[in-house]
Amino acid sequence: MDRRPLVVGNWKMHGSIASARALARAVASRGAAYPNIDIAICPPFLHLGVVAHELRSSRVELGAQTLSEFEHGAYTGEIAAAMLSDIGCHWVIVGHSERRALFGDSIFAVAAKSEAAVAAGLTPIICVGETLVERKNGTTNELLLEQLRPFTENGCVRLHKAVIAYEPVWAIGTGETASPNEAQEVHEFIRATIAKHNAPLADSIRLLYGGSVKPDNAAELFAMSDVDGGLIGGASLKAEDFMQICGAAS
Numbered sequence: 001m002d003r004r005p006l007v008v009g010n011w012k013m014h015g016s017i018a019s020a021r022a023l024a025r026a027v028a029s030r031g032a033a034y035p036n037i038d039i040a041i042c043p044p045f046l047h048l049g050v051v052a053h054e055l056r057s058s059r060v061e062l063g064a065q066t067l068s069e070f071e072h073g074a075y076t077g078e079i080a081a082a083m084l085s086d087i088g089c090h091w092v093i094v095g096h097s098e099r100r101a102l103f104g105d106s107i108f109a110v111a112a113k114s115e116a117a118v119a120a121g122l123t124p125i126i127c128v129g130e131t132l133v134e135r136k137n138g139t140t141n142e143l144l145l146e147q148l149r150p151f152t153e154n155g156c157v158r159l160h161k162a163v164i165a166y167e168p169v170w171a172i173g174t175g176e177t178a179s180p181n182e183a184q185e186v187h188e189f190i191r192a193t194i195a196k197h198n199a200p201l202a203d204s205i206r207l208l209y210g211g212s213v214k215p216d217n218a219a220e221l222f223a224m225s226d227v228d229g230g231l232i233g234g235a236s237l238k239a240e241d242f243m244q245i246c247g248a249a250s
């Protein structure tokens, strides 16, 4: 099946209102050059408004980096899915390894957040991936199965409107990237795991690779048959690099 490539920028906790506006403006105007792919950028919560404004007449879509699993109520400091949708988000990253490791997002919280996102009309980008220790111990697949388990229940209902990003933790922000073959091997495993529960969905779901994707390695990663695009951290903070990566996907 032909899956439409998707490139997502995860700006993490960087920038100011002014820099977010400038970066969004650059991506918005240059995104028009790649009509055959989907492009999204995920700024920090506080910059969603200005970025939404810059993207208003562009084909680049808006996303957030996390959300609350709760619908609304007394949850000090949290942001609900409906609020993200209200400000113009189409996408939201859930279960990023930094959230799992530093902010205690459990496997169950990730599933609940993903469900909250879908209920509000957002598409969750569900991140999975192993640490260096897990890779060295040969337990990568085991870990992936555990992270995917809440999503494969009931014929993968929770994945019907979702994207999965494979992000090996050892490759995030380290400059070290999985080789195209290493990425393909894991993507193939994820697709095969989904296929056991829902074959048509396994065929259509987009699987992104993330972890030190740069302009000079993007094309070979995206050339792999089960890699449908990328989740880009550091390189999404420079318009030139991000657009070159979009070019590699297109």
Ligand code: PGA
Pocket (backbone or CB within 6 Å): 010, 167, 171, 172, 173, 174, 175, 210, 211, 212, 213, 231, 232, 233, 234, 235
């Ligand atoms: P990186 O981050 O591209 O800076 O490695 C990727 C991510 O964490 O999504």
